[in-house]
Structure formats: C-alpha cells, structure tokens
Amino acid sequence: TPLVFQAFFLPSPKEHKKTLRPMNDVDILTLVIQEMSKEFPSLMDTLVHERDKYMACMLSRVASEHSSIVAVVGRGHLQGIIKNWNQPIKISSQSLSILSS
DSSP, X not given: OHHHHHHHHSOOHHHHHHHHTTSOHHHHHHHHHHHHHHHOHHHHIIIIIHHHHHXXXXXXXXXXXXXXXXXXXXXXXXXXXXXXXXXXXXXXXXXXXXXXX
C-alpha cells in the first residue's frame, strides 16, 4: 500500500527537487522555529532561545579574548546567536549548572 500511495499522491523525485530548489533552507527553518515558538513558547524558550542566548554569551566572551574563533552550531541557532551577540545577558550559576549537565 505505501507504494500505491507514493505512486498516486507524492511528486516524483524530479518534481520534488524542482519544487525545493528555489526554497532557501535557512528561511524554511526560520519559519518553522517561528511557528513552533507560537505553538509551544515554553518548549521553544528552553530548546532554542535560551540556548541561543547562552551560546551567544559564551562565544562573545571567547571572541573578546582571541583574534579569531571558529564555532560549529546548528543552523537553527544561527539567527538567535546573531540576534543575541551584543546583548547583555545575565546567566545565573544555577542556569549554568543545568546547561552543563
């Protein structure tokens, strides 16, 4: 049955690629994060927004001590890190212990 469903209802791989080509992955991910934030604000605060703030704070601190740094972060965090880069962020020691666990 899955093959029958796929044959009749899903686009062919060629059509699928053609549809997705003009879409920008970052924009789609941003939209998904925005929608999830509306539907599940506390979950998104914990999973994305608080982590963005923490990473921005830590990366900014390291960047201030070195002439260049390299950081590998998930695509979903990039815009949040950029947004929070120059924001003063207070992180309590309790928050740090929870994040480092």
